Amino acid sequence: MNDFVQLWVYLSTTPLFGLTATLVTYVLATTAYDRLIRAPWANPVLWSVLCIGGVLLATDTPYPTYFAGAQFVHVLLGPAVVALGWPLWQRRFELKRRWVAITGAAVAGGIAAGGSAVALAWAFDMPTEVVRSLASKSVTAPVAMGIAERVGGVPALAAVFAVITGLVGAMSGKYLFDWLGITSWAVRGFALGTAAHGIGAARALQVHTDAGAYAGIALGVQVLLSSILIPLFFRWFA
Amino acid sequence: MIALRGLAILLLLQIAGEGLIRVLGLPFPGPVVGLVLLLIALRWAWLREPVAAIAEMLLTHLSLLFIPVGVGVITHLGLVSQFGWQLLLVIVLSTWTGLAVTALVFRRLLRSSDLPNETS
Numbered sequence: 001m002n003d004f005v006q007l008w009v010y011l012s013t014t015p016l017f018g019l020t021a022t023l024v025t026y027v028l029a030t031t032a033y034d035r036l037i038r039a040p041w042a043n044p045v046l047w048s049v050l051c052i053g054g055v056l057l058a059t060d061t062p063y064p065t066y067f068a069g070a071q072f073v074h075v076l077l078g079p080a081v082v083a084l085g086w087p088l089w090q091r092r093f094e095l096k097r098r099w100v101a102i103t104g105a106a107v108a109g110g111i112a113a114g115g116s117a118v119a120l121a122w123a124f125d126m127p128t129e130v131v132r133s134l135a136s137k138s139v140t141a142p143v144a145m146g147i148a149e150r151v152g153g154v155p156a157l158a159a160v161f162a163v164i165t166g167l168v169g170a171m172s173g174k175y176l177f178d179w180l181g182i183t184s185w186a187v188r189g190f191a192l193g194t195a196a197h198g199i200g201a202a203r204a205l206q207v208h209t210d211a212g213a214y215a216g217i218a219l220g221v222q223v224l225l226s227s228i229l230i231p232l233f234f235r236w237f238a
Numbered sequence: 239m240i241a242l243r244g245l246a247i248l249l250l251l252q253i254a255g256e257g258l259i260r261v262l263g264l265p266f267p268g269p270v271v272g273l274v275l276l277l278i279a280l281r282w283a284w285l286r287e288p289v290a291a292i293a294e295m296l297l298t299h300l301s302l303l304f305i306p307v308g309v310g311v312i313t314h315l316g317l318v319s320q321f322g323w324q325l326l327l328v329i330v331l332s333t334w335t336g337l338a339v340t341a342l343v344f345r346r347l348l349r350s351s352d353l354p355n356e357t358s
Contacts, residue, residue: 173337191344
């Protein structure tokens, strides 16, 4: 038993721990998700975060210790955002043909998501930096962090809000679309990519190829639009 | 190897993006400028195969990349316990608003142009 504790103490202080914990938990969570026929509530990001977070809290392991290893996964978010250019380029003719619908819906949806979050948070009298960190919640985490930094929010909070937003969208989108009578896979995917960024898009991709394709377009368009519009908004009004 | 070549290209574009932002004082995150540079760079056909390989790999496992920041919620437990249910309410309601508005506007705008028959 004592040996085990010593091994744990040693392992939990090396970067190996954070990296291994992230990958192993994700692989297990994804396998379970597939077994459960990809039920929305079985979302692998949610369960991975809960399991790893729970273990860290239970063992009193500080987050920076975990992040020392997890950062090797985290840095890939940058190239992943650059890679969003690929689905945009692949569907450039589609984009050209439907640019009015695509930019119109992306701008409307982005303003609706960010605006309602800021308004509600303001109504609840939350601290200014929390309100400002909520503005970019529908943008994929790494970009949300960049935007939050520019508009006076807290990057780490913005990232967490973005992840929760993505989870909420991925887990409840199906029911909301069914209720609204949205049957087109293209439209469902596009909405998920716009309002629930990467996590919503990942869900769309798992459900249907058309949904995934449009989610990919929405994700890239949303990243471009919100990086321009959110800082402009705060410069003018706040 | 082909995917590694793609990753090298994406990283170079991201660094170029970060560099441009600092030199020109642009108000955008670095990877976003990298994305725009990639759209321009894809004119060169030889870039396409490696970029496609790594983009498919990264974008299929996009969920994995969110776990490290997601776990970061444990560093904000104070805020969570203070504003927990209000924060959750704000996020849930605004996400639904965003999803609904996007879907309804997109459907309306597609219908007024040419909608292919892609109902489920």
